[in-house]
Amino acid sequence: MALQIYNTMTRSKEAFVPQEPGKVKMYVCGPTVYGYMHIGNARPVIVFDTVRNYLEQTGNEVRYLTNFTDVDDKMIRKAEEMNITVADVAEMFIAAYQEDLQGLGVKPATMNPRVTQSMDMIIEFIKELEEKGYAYESGGDVYYRTGKFADYGKLSRQNLEELQFGIRVEVDSRKEKPEDFVLWKAAKPGEVHWHSPWGEGRPGWHIECSAMVREYLGETIDIHGGGQDLQFPHHECECAQTEALTGKPLSNYWMHNGFLNIGDEKMSKSLGNGLLVKDIRQRFKAGAIRYFMLSTHYRNPLNFSEEALMSAEKSAERIALAESNLKHRLELAPEGVQGEASSAVAERLAAITGNFHAKMQDDFNTPDAITAVFDWVNLANQTLANNETASADFAALLKAFAVMNNVLGLVPEQEEEIASEEVERLIAERAEARKNKNWARSDEIRDELGSLGILLEDTPQGMRWRRK
Incomplete structure (x- = not known):
């Protein structure tokens, strides 16, 4: 069966065929770095990390880009609040974001282009749109002329007349039409700014992704991903900008993950209900958080609760324990791995x-893929219970698990466990007491x-310990 992906553009599952066999160009919208990552943002981070992992597991070379929006209105306000520069705000929260990625078992992107490092290509993109009549300057700002692009609204399935009632923007007399969106914003006094043909200013939000995709991945990419909330207006505007300029699709496949909800509301910083990943990581391991995120299909809404995370933690620990027990038994095999599995x-x-x-080939159905992992857990435990089992069976089980875990990351790689002198002393004392x-x-x-985070396990092969 060929990999099937639900394409938001067509509202249907389609066989995935990259433009170049064995190579995938993938872009996922990244964060505006004015604060710490909240758990709602962690969902697309984990979802598209898993998508990338599976594409690589199945033999593809994936060029995976996710951007950093390191200048915008929110960042300017944050810099004023903290009495530091916008650049300092960006560095602080990019470092925190990358620490959270590592703590979630997420691999680094191939590249993380930043707006402030992409200004020339952004200005050039706007100039080309202006030359083609898709952009116009008004009062130092530059706007996109939505009425000129006949397909505006095709991704979100809205027509232009309906859109003007749903666009949440203030009435601006400088625009030709209310639904026109800004490409370049004139700088206010004292704001960070760049020189452009239209005066001092900075880019609007939507233009950065179009410019970065074209510069680093080409005119058409294979997969463009992001949260459902980005479908309109952000991704709609990206389509309009790029396709007006190139006459080609911006992306052949559009993927959007569903909302993460708390109670009946979408989780977000603006609503004030965003739980921070850095705080959640203090209580739950990466495997538990990933399990929680992947236990619901990425396109469906996911309801957050502490109880759900605690349940995910128990499930992830069960998987980790099966793998750990197999490794332990394999280490005890005096003959090493010999022969083939039964x-x-x-x-x-x-x-x-x-x-x-x-x-996984059915639109990355991770809930059912996790069910397969538990079939593996059951087989592992049955095999471990058989004292006559050959080491080759343990090795085969571990090899099969690695294939699945390299995709889902339910048991992220851990540094080699080294007990402190105090732990070793207590373990020795306990052995003597017994x-x-x-x-x-x-x-x-x-x-x-x-209390020190050490879990002891008495097994037929002797006492074992591991960190919780």
Whole structure:
């Protein structure tokens, strides 16, 4: 089965065929860096990281770009509040954003172009639109002439007459029509600005992505992604800008993830209900957060609650424990890995991984792909319970898990566990207490280690420990 992607532009699933076989050009709208990442923003981050992972897992070279909007009205206000420069605000929150990405088990993008480093290409793009009659200057600002682009509204499925009632902008007499949107904004006194043919100013929001895509990925890309809230006006405006200039589709496939809700409201900074990722990461591991995000199909709304995260944590720990137990048993095998996996294990693994790929190829159906992972957990536990199992079975199980986990990231790579002297001392003391049948002291030490984040496991092969 070929990979099927639901294309927002056509409102249907389509077979994914990249323009160049084996190579995928993918752009996902990034953050405006005026604050810390909230959990609602973490959803597209994890969703499109998973999409990129699967494309790479299936043999594609993915050029993955996500931008940083490092100058706009919100950033100027934040700089004023903090009494620092806009550039300082950007550096602070880009660093925090990247730390959150790492904490979520998200791989870095191929490139993170910034608005402030892309000014020449943005100005050139606007000039070309103006030359073609799609842009006009008024009072130092430059606007896009929506009425000239016949397909404006095709992505959001709205016509131009209806749009003027839904556009949330103040009436501006400088515009030819209310739905025209700004490409270049004249600078107010004291604001950060750049020189342009229209005077000192800075770009509007929508133009940056069009310019960056053209510069770094070409006139048409394979996949353009982002949250559902970006479909209109942001992505609609991107389409209008680029396609007016090139006469070609901006993207062959448009992907939008659904909202993350808290209660009955979309989670966002503007509503004040945004829980910060940096705070959530203090309580939950990356695997638990990723499990929560991927347990619902990316196009569906997802309801956030602490209870849901706690449930996800237990599920992710169950998966991690199965993998950890397999590694432990494999380390104890005196002969190392010899021969091939048994036919029974090999056949079941083939069915499990085959089902995993079938679900992922169906528009990245991660909930059902996770079900396949739990089929693997059950097989792993059954195999571990069999004392006669050969090490080759353990190795085959771990290899199959790596294929699935490299996509979903439910058990992110951890640094090698090294116990501190205090942990080692307590573990040795507990062993002595157990030897002397001092069960009360043994339990006390277990609780003490638990408070240090150390989980002890008594197995038939001896005592093991791991960090929670």
